[in-house]
């Protein structure tokens with residue numbers, strides 16, 4: 455079965471619902487987790503939803519995903535703009551990857567307008583709020599289905 459996915463969230467996303475609601479909305483991290491797990495289940499996917507504030511832990515999650523998961527959805531948060539290590543780990547993962555951002559990073563400060571991972575992922579979603587996670591799960595399910 456090609457149906458195991460991991461949704462990886464980077465630094466400060468654990469504070470969703472509390473941090474900068476004008477950028478990230480009012481859905482809390484726990485609510486988002488429930489929404490994602492429900493949607494995944496509905497689509498026949500087995501999903502893991504994780505978050506870390508630590509770059510090396512995210513690199514470890516991506517490395518371990520090579521064995522444990524068929525696809526990665528990643529909101530690398532601030533590390534999107536800084537982490538060569540996360541980029542390199544993603545490029546070793548030879549299965550579908552969706553990059554996700556809640557806000558439109560291309561409409562924000564200049565330092566956010568550069569993603570170090572966009573050119574090593576399958577595709578991306580940005581600026582659509584927490585709904586972006588649902589759209590990413592739907593797209594991932596299609597990508598995995600097409601591989602079968």
Ligand code: DQA
Pocket residue numbers: 465466467529530531532533534554555556557558559566
């Ligand atoms: C973010 C955008 C990043 O620039 C920021 O550092 C985040 C969240 C987003 O989801 O819009 O923490 O990835």
